[in-house]
Amino acid sequence: MIGLNDFRLQWSDVRGDALAAFERVGQSGWLVLGSEVRSFEIELAKRFGVSHAIGCGNGLDALDIALRCAGIRADDLVVTTPLSAFATSLAIARLGAIPVFVDVDASGLIDLTQAEQALAETGARFLLPVHLYGHSVDLDRLDELAKRFGVVVIEDAAQAIDAGFRARPVGSVGRLTATSFYPTKNLGAFGDGGAVLTNDPDLASRARALRDYGQTARYVHEELGLNSRLDEIQAALMRSAMLPRLEGWTARRREIAQRYRSGLTSSYVTLPPVTSDSASVWHLFPVLVHGDREAFLEHLRVRGVNAGVHYPVLIPDQKALAARGNRVFSPLIRAREFAEHEVSLPIHPYLTNQAVAHVIDACNEWSGAS
Numbered sequence: 609m610i611g612l613n614d615f616r617l618q619w620s621d622v623r624g625d626a627l628a629a630f631e632r633v634g635q636s637g638w639l640v641l642g643s644e645v646r647s648f649e650i651e652l653a654k655r656f657g658v659s660h661a662i663g664c665g666n667g668l669d670a671l672d673i674a675l676r677c678a679g680i681r682a683d684d685l686v687v688t689t690p691l692s693a694f695a696t697s698l699a700i701a702r703l704g705a706i707p708v709f710v711d712v713d714a715s716g717l718i719d720l721t722q723a724e725q726a727l728a729e730t731g732a733r734f735l736l737p738v739h740l741y742g743h744s745v746d747l748d749r750l751d752e753l754a755k756r757f758g759v760v761v762i763e764d765a766a767q768a769i770d771a772g773f774r775a776r777p778v779g780s781v782g783r784l785t786a787t788s789f790y791p792t793k794n795l796g797a798f799g800d801g802g803a804v805l806t807n808d809p810d811l812a813s814r815a816r817a818l819r820d821y822g823q824t825a826r827y828v829h830e831e832l833g834l835n836s837r838l839d840e841i842q843a844a845l846m847r848s849a850m851l852p853r854l855e856g857w858t859a860r861r862r863e864i865a866q867r868y869r870s871g872l873t874s875s876y877v878t879l880p881p882v883t884s885d886s887a888s889v890w891h892l893f894p895v896l897v898h899g900d901r902e903a904f905l906e907h908l909r910v911r912g913v914n915a916g917v918h919y920p921v922l923i924p925d926q927k928a929l930a931a932r933g934n935r936v937f938s939p940l941i942r943a944r945e946f947a948e949h950e951v952s953l954p955i956h957p958y959l960t961n962q963a964v965a966h967v968i969d970a971c972n973e974w975s976g977a978s
């Protein structure tokens with residue numbers, strides 16, 4: 609089966625470096641918050657072009673910590689997207705704050721024109737955009753909105769490490785940015801992991817405290833924090849086995865995207881537009897399928913292709929959130945299009961050209977009915 613990921617192929621590639629990293633951590637005798645995490649954080653910060661990276665337990669906690677550092681409190685309004693991993697809004701809701709959903713644009717990213725209206729009309733002081741599918745939102749416009757409304761931007765870059773918009777990298781506009789190292793992400797750990805990024809040294813110190821029970825010094829707790837530390841082993845594995853390969857992986861993802869874009873010709877499988885200003889890292893390759901999506905997925909499965917759906921249910925429609933306060937600012941017309949018609953084709957860096965050609969053929973054979 610051709611799937612969304614192939615962790616066994618990845619292992620056969622990274623094995624030598626990963627085992628050496630494991631050995632290094634074992635030999636060091638230091639397992640939590642040591643020199644491996646520090647070294648990884650320094651490299652990660654460089655990667656994002658910011659001054660500070662703070663490793664934590666997962667992407668959800670990274671968002672949670674970033675939101676707390678941004679000063680979000682109960683009942684604050686946060687303008688965000690209905691089309692994302694649930695974690696984006698879960699982080700907001702966990703703090704008692706209220707997500708304000710606006711529609712997405714034709715690429716599936718938060719519609720910044722609607723976000724602007726929502727900021728103007730609701731008085732929300734926080735904006736949480738998601739660089740979905742590996743596409744950067746318009747960072748110039750985001751920056752302009754942040755300045756004009758004086759709102760605090762927190763970027764969700766879980767799917768978009770190394771992506772950019774024109775000359776700017778993701779993570780360069782938000783006061784804080786959160787990312788995830790869940791294994792399926794472009795930079796994945798061997799389990800859970802995440803990081804907060806910021807240029808502000810005070811916010812960085814606070815994030816460091818928050819990931820470690822709110823400790824500012826040993827046994828000194830100035831606020832109620834989390835236990836959300838990145839393990840030495842995960843930091844070592846990522847720094848030695850994953851980060852050195854990330855550039856090559858991203859290049860391969862872009863190559864595959866190009867093959868899909870020129871090879872997919874069926875009028876039943878269309879490509880959401882991506883502006884040429886966006887240097888996407890193609891975390892996912894979304895298409896919109898006309899006809900019965902379940903039948904299309906089955907059509908692919910029969911041909912040995914396991915595709916995905918990102919995401920079948922809009923966040924405001926999730927029961928966990930419906931029970932709490934959340935606001936839908938404008939009709940979620942495009943977001944519903946994605947929820948109903950989107951399919952993610954395999955685009956991991958270990959796919960062969962032959963596999964990509966096979967996926968293209970399978971898609972082109974689809975004629976809207978099984």
Ligand SMILES: *Cc1c(COP(=O)(O)O)cnc(C)c1O
Nearest residue numbers: 666667668693695696766788790
């Ligand atoms: C994966 C993901 C998260 C959450 O990351 P975890 O490490 O799984 O908690 C948040 N936002 C987006 C957009 C994601 O894709």
